[in-house]
Amino acid sequence: MYGDPATIRTVLTELGDTWAVVGLSNNRDRAAYGVAQVLQRFGKRVVPVHPKAETVHGEQGYASLADIPFPVDVVDVFVNSDLAGPVADEATRIGAKAVWFQLGVIDEEAYDRTREAGLHMIMDRCPAIEIPRLAQGF
Numbered sequence: 004m005y006g007d008p009a010t011i012r013t014v015l016t017e018l019g020d021t022w023a024v025v026g027l028s029n030n031r032d033r034a035a036y037g038v039a040q041v042l043q044r045f046g047k048r049v050v051p052v053h054p055k056a057e058t059v060h061g062e063q064g065y066a067s068l069a070d071i072p073f074p075v076d077v078v079d080v081f082v083n084s085d086l087a088g089p090v091a092d093e094a095t096r097i098g099a100k101a102v103w104f105q106l107g108v109i110d111e112e113a114y115d116r117t118r119e120a121g122l123h124m125i126m127d128r129c130p131a132i133e134i135p136r137l138a139q140g141f
Contacts, residue, residue, distance in 0.1 A: 005104075005114065005126035011133050014123050018100045019076030020047050023068055025090050026081030027051040027059050034105065034129075035081040041131035042079075050075065068093045077101045079130065080108055088113035095120045105129055 022042055027035040028051065039049045039060055050071060051057060051064035058064055065071045068078060068090070078094035080087050080102065091102045091113040101123035104110070109127050117124040 005109075005124075006128035006133075010123055010125055011128065012137060014077060014101045014103065014125060015130065015134060015137055018123065019074075021050065021073070021075050022047045022077045022079050023050045023052050023065075023071060023075045023094075023099070024079045024081065025052040025068070027064070028053045028055055029057050029059055033081070038079070038081075038105070038129060038131040041134065045134050068097050068099075071097070075099050077103055079103045079105065081105050082108070084109050088116075091117045091124075095122060101125070103128070103130060 024035055024039050027039050042049050043060055049060055049062055051059040051062060052068055053064055054066055056064040056066045078099045080090050082090060087104055087108050088110045094102045102117050104126040106127060106129045114124050114126050
């Protein structure tokens with residue numbers, strides 16, 4: 004339900020290539036760091052969103068989604084489930100086309116709100132896992 008193949012395919016191939024990665028910092032031990040590298044390898048522009056606003060993988064970081072001065076297509080969320088709902092709401096406010104909650108990030112109410120607002124929503128999945136599956140024609 005939270006990551007049907009048609010929605011995953013649409014988000015990865017049709018919605019645009021600018022991905023804001025919320026929770027991305029220069030901490031190489033965090034999953035966001037490696038996933039952002041995979042996204043870049045597959046042609047996505049990765050925009051770090053973290054309170055420190057660090058430059059990561061050559062891209063300037065921003066403290067919040069609202070601080071990003073250009074359109075964002077997908078918001079990839081690497082925060083705890085209890086913090087994810089407000090991020091999804093902010094993604095809706097900035098005009099993103101999709102929200103992607105990473106593995107283990109689950110907020111069913113945020114999922115429903117985001118879908119009702121007209122955005123594509125994927126939850127409890129990882130694009131670094133789904134991109135290769137897509138290439139294999141799942």
